[in-house]
Each structure stands twice: as structure tokens, then as C-alpha cells.
Amino acid sequence: MxxxxxxxxxxxxxxxxxxxxxxxxxxxxxxxxxxxxxxxxxxxxxxxxxxxxxxxxSKDFLFQAVLEQLYEELSEENKALYLEDFEPETGVQRLIEHTFDYFVKNPEFIVLVNTENLLKAQHLKKSDLVGKTFEPLRASLEGLLLKGAEQGVFRSNVNSTELYISIVGLGYFYLSNMHTLGVVFETSLTSPDAISARKAHITELVMGYLRNTSGN
Amino acid sequence: MxxxxxxxxxxxxxxxxxxxxxxxxxxxxxxxxxxxxxxxxxxxxxxxxxxxxxxxxSKDFLFQAVLEQLYEELSEENKALYLEDFEPETGVQRLIEHTFDYFVKNPEFIVLVNTENLLKAQHLKKSDLVGKTFEPLRASLEGLLLKGAEQGVFRSNVNSTELYISIVGLGYFYLSNMHTLGVVFETSLTSPDAISARKAHITELVMGYLRNTSGN
Amino acid sequence: MxxxxxxxxxxxxxxxxxxxxxxxxxxxxxxxxxxxxxxxxxxxxxxxxxxxxxxxxSKDFLFQAVLEQLYEELSEENKALYLEDFEPETGVQRLIEHTFDYFVKNPEFIVLVNTENLLKAQHLKKSDLVGKTFEPLRASLEGLLLKGAEQGVFRSNVNSTELYISIVGLGYFYLSNMHTLGVVFETSLTSPDAISARKAHITELVMGYLRNTSGN
Amino acid sequence: MxxxxxxxxxxxxxxxxxxxxxxxxxxxxxxxxxxxxxxxxxxxxxxxxxxxxxxxxSKDFLFQAVLEQLYEELSEENKALYLEDFEPETGVQRLIEHTFDYFVKNPEFIVLVNTENLLKAQHLKKSDLVGKTFEPLRASLEGLLLKGAEQGVFRSNVNSTELYISIVGLGYFYLSNMHTLGVVFETSLTSPDAISARKAHITELVMGYLRNTSGN
DNA sequence: AATGAATGAGTTTTCATTCAT
DNA sequence: TATGAATGAAAACTCATTCAT
CATH class of the missing domain: 1.10.10.60 (Homeodomain-like)
Structure with a gap:
């Protein structure tokens, strides 16, 4: 006992x-x-x-712990995507939608990451726990891109890191900059309809780009 | 004298x-x-x-004045683009490149705008000077999109506001989140080469999407 | 010219x-x-x-000038009373009523004098203009008291300075301390009715005292 | 231990x-x-x-706490007077003398209360602790006045609140305005003799008024 | 005589951090 | 472990006064 x-x-x-x-x-x-x-x-x-x-x-270590927990949660979430199990088009679309939805459901994520960027990632750099958080997902995406190119449904020679950053950024920027964009476009970007429309646009943009095989 | x-x-x-x-x-x-x-x-x-x-x-009004000056400068810069004078493809490409270059040349812009978003745009909302900063550019982009669709070089039914936010966001997010992305991807995104590569990727992504006329 | x-x-x-x-x-x-x-x-x-x-x-000299003007005005006002021309009882009553009315009509007087007392009259002491402001009135009051005593309508041996301070203080204190008294008595002392009642009370108190010739 | x-x-x-x-x-x-x-x-x-x-x-709450303590002390002091146990004349005289003595012994009281009046009693109004501080004393005074009228030693129909304010004010005003009065009367009002004389005058004034039963 | 920009010493208040218990 | 009293350095902001024009 x-x-x-x-x-x-x-x-x-x-x-x-x-x-x-x-x-x-x-x-x-x-x-x-x-x-x-x-x-x-x-x-x-x-x-x-x-x-x-x-x-x-200290306040600094506390903030570091918050960030570590934050990235840990994201990492857990991403593991559950099993992108490898899907066909290229379905897989990429799943990634796009899931990424966007994650930000919508976890608004604190964006604010905290922006805060850390304002501080030049000084806490993340000191952390031993936060490593290549996105690497598994990037690797999965790369797999899907290659398989898609082989199957002739995707254009080839697409850099998976750049594309992944784009997939993230297209949603992140919208949600992160909603407040100022709302002022300079004089429209509300916060309504559920506006958010759905954004999600559809991102999907169309990325998928439309990938499917354009004339880019080869 | x-x-x-x-x-x-x-x-x-x-x-x-x-x-x-x-x-x-x-x-x-x-x-x-x-x-x-x-x-x-x-x-x-x-x-x-x-x-x-x-x-x-007060510190608040001072920050507001800084933001007002910032958006004023951006507005001036955008005026000098004369997008209307270009053919659709050249025009859109010009917008993409100029937007990205502007952020690279004015790194303070991103940090200040992020700071204001952290504060839910409270200063911008109070400002009488900052209005629809992006409206002229959005309108020009819409013109190019319509002309491109007519000419058969662009897909049709593209929402100009969403696309403009994407064009901005694809560069903004990369530059704004460089520090944390550098950690989680374990690569430097700050080198001139990495930045050029990003610019090329954004151009390819957006132009690739627009040119895919099978989307009609 | x-x-x-x-x-x-x-x-x-x-x-x-x-x-x-x-x-x-x-x-x-x-x-x-x-x-x-x-x-x-x-x-x-x-x-x-x-x-x-x-x-x-300086701020100090400015405040001094304000006080000098204030006492000058009071002095002018008091001159116009011509107490000597009245019978003892009428004269004293006139003084009581006029004094009270003056404070009611010039609420700034009380606040400014209180302020100067908080500062131990440092400005007034430096002033050449503010002298024996109340002396003429005190002398007139003394005349009335003596005449009244002679006529048997007033008690004798009343100190005119003390009495004058009492006549002033009975109104001044009420008006000056209205706010705190209002709290500790839980009644409003600011209504016109309350103020009239106060004036009547003061008159009754002072006249009642003077007329009590058994005090001789 | x-x-x-x-x-x-x-x-x-x-x-x-x-x-x-x-x-x-x-x-x-x-x-x-x-x-x-x-x-x-x-x-x-x-x-x-x-x-x-x-x-x-804050400074405001600190001042409020000072005032609360001040009124609390006054309240304690007043409790120890036991006016009810005295005959009308002795009781009222006791109240007059005690009130005057209290102000003489506690010169801070007057300055602090004047300060609070300059601020329109804003702190006292917010206080839950300062209530009807003078009510017990006013009630005792009323008892003495009624008994005295019954016994034929006091005039009747005297408003106890007004009289109490007068008893307080006659001493308070003198002590509060000593500095400016000293200038405009060109005499020192601060000497022990002057203060004793004032106390005697107040007693004579109030008692002389009350005893004048012809006022009925 | 008149303006209002400019200053510096000071004023209330804040806050991460430490420390006695 | 746990509390919250205590601190000191620094924060935003103020204000009587001076001074260039």
C-alpha cells in the first residue's frame, strides 16, 4: 500500500x-x-x-508553462487526424477544415501565440517540451501531396511546409485580425455566417490551387 | 525675405x-x-x-495617433498602385507582390496591428481618421477579377473581399508568426531566401487558384 | 486729449x-x-x-487677490446697513437677518474663507487691503447694545465682539457644514424651508437672549 | 503560555x-x-x-477611514455624557461645555470636517459606518428641553435639532475660523483667556435664551 | 500685454516579487 | 505547501511655473 x-x-x-x-x-x-x-x-x-x-x-515561467500546455493540446489534437488513412483530396480538405475549426473553437490559442510572437518567441525558445509540433502533420500533408500528384489529381512540386503555413495562416490571420479588419472593411467578420464563408473560401482557394494540374 | x-x-x-x-x-x-x-x-x-x-x-491617445499615422501611410502607398491600369493577371500579381513587400519593408506595421488586435481595436474604433482604408484596393481588385473572368483567364464568382484578406493574410501571418513558426518547424524563416520563397509561394497559390478556370 | x-x-x-x-x-x-x-x-x-x-x-497671489476682493465686497455691503439709524431691537434683528442672507446669497464666501482658515489665514495676513473688516459693524452693534440696555429692552454687559461672532457663526456654521450635518442628522438642510427655519431660529435665539433682562 | x-x-x-x-x-x-x-x-x-x-x-478610501474613525470616537465620547441623569439646566450646560471642550481638545476634528465639507461630504456619504452620530445626543437634549419646559425653567417649543446645531456651531465656528477672524478683528482669539471667555459667552447665550420664559 | 509650448519635480498608483508566519 | 502582508522600483500622469515668440 x-x-x-x-x-x-x-x-x-x-x-x-x-x-x-x-x-x-x-x-x-x-x-x-x-x-x-x-x-x-x-x-x-x-x-x-x-x-x-x-x-x-516567475511570471515568465508561468507564461512558458501556459504555452507548453497550449502546444501540447494542439499536438494531441493533431494526432487524432489520421490524415494518412484518407485519399489525397479528402485528406487535405480534412486538414484545412480541422485547422480552421480548431482556431474557432480555441480563440485563446491565437491571442497567446500572437503575444508570444510580440515577445519574439522567447519563452518557446527556452522550452524543452515544445518541439516540432507541426512536423507530423507536415509529413502527412507531404504524403498526401505526393500521392495526389501521382494520381494526377494534384499539381506536383508543391512545398508542403509553405502550403501548411498557408493553410494555417488563411484562417489564423482572419480570426486574429478580425477587430482591425472589421474597422477598415466596415463589416462584421465575427458572425457565424461570415466565419462559415471564410472557411469555404479557404477550402476553395487551396483546393482550387492544388487541383489546377496545368501548373505542372 | x-x-x-x-x-x-x-x-x-x-x-x-x-x-x-x-x-x-x-x-x-x-x-x-x-x-x-x-x-x-x-x-x-x-x-x-x-x-x-x-x-x-494620454498613452491611449498617443497610441491612437500612431495607428492613425500608420494607416494613413498605408493608404497613401496603396493609392500609388494604379491597379486599374493593368491587365488582370499583371494587376493581381502586382497587388500580391506589393502587399508582401510592404510588410517586409515595414515590420512595425505588423507588430502594431497585432497589438491593436490584442486590444480588440479599441483605439481604431475611436478614430475618426481611420476609415475604409482597404476599400479602394478591394474595388480595384474586384475590377480586375471581373475583367479576368470576362477574358476567360480567371475563374468567376470570386469574392473580392475574401480574396484580398487572403492575399494580405498569406504574407502577414508568415511575417507576424515567424518567431513561433521558427520554433515549431525548427527552420529559420527569416533569411532573405526564405522570404523570397514565401513570396513566390503566395503568388503561385493565388494565381494558380484564379487561373484554374475549371472552377467555373 | x-x-x-x-x-x-x-x-x-x-x-x-x-x-x-x-x-x-x-x-x-x-x-x-x-x-x-x-x-x-x-x-x-x-x-x-x-x-x-x-x-x-503666482497661484498664491491670485488667491490673495480673490480674498481681498471678497472681503472688499463684504465691507461695501456692510456699509449699506446703516444700523445706527435704527432702534436697538430692529437694528440687531436687521444685522442678524442681513448676515444670514448674505451667506445664503454668496455661497462662495464660506468656502473661500474656510479654505483660507485651513491655510491658517496666511494670505490674509500678508494682505494690506484686508483690515478690520468687521470693525464698523461691531461698533454699530455695540452702540445698539448700549442703547438697548439703557432703554431696558436688552440685557446689559454683553460683549459686542463675542455676540457678533455668534451672529455670524450661527448661520455660517449651518451653511458651511450642511453636507456633513446632512449625513449625521439624516435630513436635508438645503431646502428653502430648512433655510428659513434656520434663519428664524437664529433670530429667536439671539433676540431671546438679549431681551432676557433678568440676566442683568 | x-x-x-x-x-x-x-x-x-x-x-x-x-x-x-x-x-x-x-x-x-x-x-x-x-x-x-x-x-x-x-x-x-x-x-x-x-x-x-x-x-x-486609495487616498480617497484612506480619508474615508480617517473620517469614520473620527466620528466613531466622537460617538463614543458622547455616549459617556449621560445627559438623561441630570436636571434640565445642569444637563444642557453640561452639553454646551462638553461640546466646546471636545473641539478644543480635538483640533483635528474641525479641520477634517471642514475638509470633508469642502468635498461636499462625498466620503461620508459613501460610508456605511457613519450614521446618525448625533441622534442620541439630540434625543437627550430634547428630553431635557421638555422636562425644563414642564418645570417652568425653560421656554417651550424649542426645536432640539436647531438648538443642537447652534450649540455646536457657536464653538465650532469660533475655533474653525480663528485665523481669519483674528485678522479681521485684529485680536488674538487663540489665548486660553480668549477661549475661556468664548465658552462663557456661549453658555450665557444659550442658557439666557432658554431661561427667558417670556418667550412662551 | 499676451500666448501656449515646454519643463521638471512631484503625485498617486501599480505590480512583480519576497518574506514572515 | 500555503497565505497574504510587505516592499521598492517604476509606472502613468499632473501641475505650477517659465520662457520663447
Whole structure:
């Protein structure tokens, strides 16, 4: 009978750690790195500031932990796509739609990643946990592109990294820059209809490009 | 020779206002809104903090002025494109390349716009000066798309607003997210070669899509 | 044909001086000495800050000028009472009522005098213009008291200075402390009815005291 | 001997809170609300500015706390008068003298209340702690007035609220306006003799009024 | 006489972090 | 582990006053 397995701890450091992380993600997503307040994170998590520092050492490490969790979740999600099991056209379309949907469902992702880019990825660079997050997906995409070219349904010589960045960027930019774009185009880009239309446009753009075999 | 034309003014409020704006743009671009320091702006411009407040009332209004100047410059630049004077394919390609080049040449633009999006465009919304900045360009693009479709060189029924957002986003996202993408792809995206390759990819993607007339 | 008498000056320093003084009185009355803003005075008077300093040297001297004008006005007002011309009872009642009415009609007086007391009368002490403002009135009151005692309608041996301070204080305190008294008594003391009642009470108190000749 | 009772606490938040309050009262009394400096309060209490804000949130709340303590003390003091136990004349005289003495012994009271009146009682109005501070005393006074009228030693139909305000005001005004009155009467009102004389005058005035039963 | 740009010392307030308990 | 009191350095902003024009 081991100590660790036994009693449901009333002092449960790991649970509290997760609560802090949850509150921190919310606060960093709402206000950016410099705008975020450790006091607010303590208040939201209903835990003390001292405990935050006990578990995470500093605001910087806390933000790093938030990013690590964020990329970890994305990585898990991507694993479940099984792109290899699909035909080229279905597979690529699945990737496009899933990518877009993921951003729509996880709006914090975009804000947090933008925040980290403002900071020149200084936290991500220090992280041992965040590695080639997109590599599996890029590899799968490359497989689909090659198979599609062989089958004559896709143009050939398409750089999979560039294309993957495009697939991500076409959705990410729209969602990330909604607020300013809304002002300079004087239309709301936030309605469900506008978002659906965007998704359709991205799919059409990428698939239309790939299917144009005259590019060979 | 009049008095006003002669003597180099020791008091030149407008010039000082511009100097403040220049220093502010640099500081906001470097550190974001919350990270920016009014003290730093004063030091950089070699003017007193009091004068900054005398001319701009608050950090918020100062940031708003920076954004207004930013969009004004973009607007001026876009005017000089004369897309209407070109054939459809050349015109669209010109737009794609110019847009990408503009972001490369003005890296502050992206950081500042991202910062404003983090703040949900609160400053831009308050601005009377920033209006439909992209409307002229969108209209020109629409003209090119219609003419191209008529001539049979472009597919038809392409939404010009969506396409324009895509043209912007494909470059913007790459440059804006370089730092994190560099980590998760473990390649440098900042080299001149990588940047040229990106520009070529975007052009190919958009033009490839448009030229695929089987989409009709 | 003298210079000074002739043309209606477009540059009219004295008029501007008066405008500054008027705006200053309003601002000091609203916010006290430390709370008052020279900028606000400039804005209200629609004149420049530089001009305020040109005419009044400093915030301190400006406040002193406001106080001098204030006491000058009170002095003028008091002259017009002609207490000596009245019978003792009528005269004293006239003084009581006039004093109270003056405070009601000039609410700025009380706030400004309180402000100066908070500053231990440092401006008034420096002033050459403000002298024995209340002396004529005190002397008149003394005359009435003596005559009244002789006639047997007033008690004798009443100290005119103390009584005068009481006559002033009974109204002044009520009006000056209305706000806090309103809270600790939980009634409004600001209504016209409440103010009339107060005036009646003061009159009754003082006259009732004086008429009680058994005090001799 | 328990742990809590023994050791002299190095961290004693409540004590520090009281020390801040004490220093704040002194500073606000010396300089008024706008003239008071949080820096000075920190220096006087030998505690950090941050701690002041930790305990009191803002300068406004700090001033409110000072006022609450002030009225609380007054309330405690008044409770100890037991006016009900005295005969009408003795009781009223006791009230008059005690009220005057209280102001003489607590000169900060007058300055702080004047300051709050300059601010239109904005802090007191927000306070839940400061209620009908004078109600018990007013009620006791009313009892004495009725009993005195019954016994034929006092005039009848005297409004207890008005009379109480008069009793307070006759002393308060003198002490509050000493500095300006000293200038306009060109006598010192601050000497112990002058103060005794004032107290005697107030007593004579109020008692003389009440005893004049011909007012019925 | 008149303006308002310009300053610098100071003012309230904030906040990441530390530390006693 | 856990709390929240405590700090100090720095943040945004203010304001009486001066000064060039």
C-alpha cells in the first residue's frame, strides 16, 4: 500500500497547479503578457500569489508553462487526424477544415501565440517540451501531396511546409485580425455566417490551387 | 525675405509632435501597448514627458495617433498602385507582390496591428481618421477579377473581399508568426531566401487558384 | 486729449484682470486652494496661463487677490446697513437677518474663507487691503447694545465682539457644514424651508437672549 | 503560555493599519485632502506606500477611514455624557461645555470636517459606518428641553435639532475660523483667556435664551 | 500685454516579487 | 505547501511655473 496511491489529498498540489495554469491562460489571453496581472490570476484561481510563485517561480515561467500546455493540446489534437488513412483530396480538405475549426473553437490559442510572437518567441525558445509540433502533420500533408500528384489529381512540386503555413495562416490571420479588419472593411467578420464563408473560401482557394494540374 | 521663412524656429511644436510620434511608434512596436514606456518615448525623442502629455493627453491617445499615422501611410502607398491600369493577371500579381513587400519593408506595421488586435481595436474604433482604408484596393481588385473572368483567364464568382484578406493574410501571418513558426518547424524563416520563397509561394497559390478556370 | 481716456481699448488689461479674478474665485470656491487648477482658471476665463502669471505672479497671489476682493465686497455691503439709524431691537434683528442672507446669497464666501482658515489665514495676513473688516459693524452693534440696555429692552454687559461672532457663526456654521450635518442628522438642510427655519431660529435665539433682562 | 500570546509579532497588520490611520489623520488635518501627500503619510508611519494601498486601496478610501474613525470616537465620547441623569439646566450646560471642550481638545476634528465639507461630504456619504452620530445626543437634549419646559425653567417649543446645531456651531465656528477672524478683528482669539471667555459667552447665550420664559 | 509650448519635480498608483508566519 | 502582508522600483500622469515668440 503506497503513500501516493492512497488518500485523496486535501492538499493537492497538482490540482492547484492546474487551477493556476487555467486562470493564467485566461488572464494572458485576455490581456497579453505585459497586461496580465499576477494578482488577477491569484484572484481568479482563488489561490494565493505566494502559491503561484511557489509552483512557477516567475511570471515568465508561468507564461512558458501556459504555452507548453497550449502546444501540447494542439499536438494531441493533431494526432487524432489520421490524415494518412484518407485519399489525397479528402485528406487535405480534412486538414484545412480541422485547422480552421480548431482556431474557432480555441480563440485563446491565437491571442497567446500572437503575444508570444510580440515577445519574439522567447519563452518557446527556452522550452524543452515544445518541439516540432507541426512536423507530423507536415509529413502527412507531404504524403498526401505526393500521392495526389501521382494520381494526377494534384499539381506536383508543391512545398508542403509553405502550403501548411498557408493553410494555417488563411484562417489564423482572419480570426486574429478580425477587430482591425472589421474597422477598415466596415463589416462584421465575427458572425457565424461570415466565419462559415471564410472557411469555404479557404477550402476553395487551396483546393482550387492544388487541383489546377496545368501548373505542372 | 520674410521673418517666418528665415530663422530656424527654436519652438516648433509640430516638429516636436512628429518626433514624439516617431519615438512612440518605435517603442510601441518594440514592446506592445502595455510593455511600452512613456518614459522611454520621452528619452528617445529627447523631449519631456510633460510635452508628450501636452500634445497627446494620454498613452491611449498617443497610441491612437500612431495607428492613425500608420494607416494613413498605408493608404497613401496603396493609392500609388494604379491597379486599374493593368491587365488582370499583371494587376493581381502586382497587388500580391506589393502587399508582401510592404510588410517586409515595414515590420512595425505588423507588430502594431497585432497589438491593436490584442486590444480588440479599441483605439481604431475611436478614430475618426481611420476609415475604409482597404476599400479602394478591394474595388480595384474586384475590377480586375471581373475583367479576368470576362477574358476567360480567371475563374468567376470570386469574392473580392475574401480574396484580398487572403492575399494580405498569406504574407502577414508568415511575417507576424515567424518567431513561433521558427520554433515549431525548427527552420529559420527569416533569411532573405526564405522570404523570397514565401513570396513566390503566395503568388503561385493565388494565381494558380484564379487561373484554374475549371472552377467555373 | 489724453491717451488713457480716449479709445475703448481692445487690449484691456484691467478687464482681463477682472475676468481672471472671476474665474479664479469660482475655481478656488469649487476645489479649495490645493484642489484648484491654474489651467482650469485659464480655460474658464478664456485667457492664457501666461497672462494669469503676468497679472498675478503666482497661484498664491491670485488667491490673495480673490480674498481681498471678497472681503472688499463684504465691507461695501456692510456699509449699506446703516444700523445706527435704527432702534436697538430692529437694528440687531436687521444685522442678524442681513448676515444670514448674505451667506445664503454668496455661497462662495464660506468656502473661500474656510479654505483660507485651513491655510491658517496666511494670505490674509500678508494682505494690506484686508483690515478690520468687521470693525464698523461691531461698533454699530455695540452702540445698539448700549442703547438697548439703557432703554431696558436688552440685557446689559454683553460683549459686542463675542455676540457678533455668534451672529455670524450661527448661520455660517449651518451653511458651511450642511453636507456633513446632512449625513449625521439624516435630513436635508438645503431646502428653502430648512433655510428659513434656520434663519428664524437664529433670530429667536439671539433676540431671546438679549431681551432676557433678568440676566442683568 | 500559548504561542500567540507570547512572541511580539513582527507582522501585525492591524497595528500597522492603525499606524497608517494615525499618520493619515495628522497629514489630512495639516494639509486638507488635496494638500495631503501619501508620501508624507508613508514617511510619518515609517511604512511603505505600497502597504498603505494594500490596506486602504486609495487616498480617497484612506480619508474615508480617517473620517469614520473620527466620528466613531466622537460617538463614543458622547455616549459617556449621560445627559438623561441630570436636571434640565445642569444637563444642557453640561452639553454646551462638553461640546466646546471636545473641539478644543480635538483640533483635528474641525479641520477634517471642514475638509470633508469642502468635498461636499462625498466620503461620508459613501460610508456605511457613519450614521446618525448625533441622534442620541439630540434625543437627550430634547428630553431635557421638555422636562425644563414642564418645570417652568425653560421656554417651550424649542426645536432640539436647531438648538443642537447652534450649540455646536457657536464653538465650532469660533475655533474653525480663528485665523481669519483674528485678522479681521485684529485680536488674538487663540489665548486660553480668549477661549475661556468664548465658552462663557456661549453658555450665557444659550442658557439666557432658554431661561427667558417670556418667550412662551 | 499676451500666448501656449515646454519643463521638471512631484503625485498617486501599480505590480512583480519576497518574506514572515 | 500555503497565505497574504510587505516592499521598492517604476509606472502613468499632473501641475505650477517659465520662457520663447
Amino acid at each position: 503506497t503513500k501516493t496511491a492512497a488518500r485523496p489529498l486535501t492538499r493537492d498540489p497538482e490540482k492547484k497547479s492546474r487551477m493556476i495554469l487555467k486562470a493564467a491562460r485566461k488572464e494572458f489571453a485576455k490581456s497579453g503578457y505585459d497586461g496580465a496581472r499576477v494578482d488577477k490570476i491569484a484572484a481568479t484561481s482563488k489561490l494565493s500569489k505566494g502559491l503561484i510563485y511557489h509552483h512557477f517561480q | 520674410t521673418k517666418t521663412a528665415a530663422r530656424p524656429l527654436t519652438r516648433d511644436p509640430e516638429k516636436k509632435s512628429r518626433m514624439i510620434l516617431k519615438a512612440a511608434r518605435k517603442e510601441f512596436a518594440k514592446s506592445g501597448y502595455d510593455g511600452a514606456r512613456v518614459d522611454k518615448i520621452a528619452a528617445t525623442s529627447k523631449l519631456s514627458k510633460g510635452l508628450i502629455y501636452h500634445h497627446f493627453q | 489724453t491717451k488713457t481716456a480716449a479709445r475703448p481699448l481692445t487690449r484691456d488689461p484691467e478687464k482681463k484682470s477682472r475676468m481672471i479674478l472671476k474665474a479664479a474665485r469660482k475655481e478656488f470656491a469649487k476645489s479649495g486652494y490645493d484642489g484648484a487648477r491654474v489651467d482650469k482658471i485659464a480655460a474658464t476665463s478664456k485667457l492664457s496661463k501666461g497672462l494669469i502669471y503676468h497679472h498675478f505672479q | 500559548t504561542k500567540t500570546a507570547a512572541r511580539p509579532l513582527t507582522r501585525d497588520p492591524e497595528k500597522k493599519s492603525r499606524m497608517i490611520l494615525k499618520a493619515a489623520r495628522k497629514e489630512f488635518a495639516k494639509s486638507g485632502y488635496d494638500g495631503a501627500r501619501v508620501d508624507k503619510i508613508a514617511a510619518t508611519s515609517k511604512l511603505s506606500k505600497g502597504l498603505i494601498y494594500h490596506h486602504f486601496q
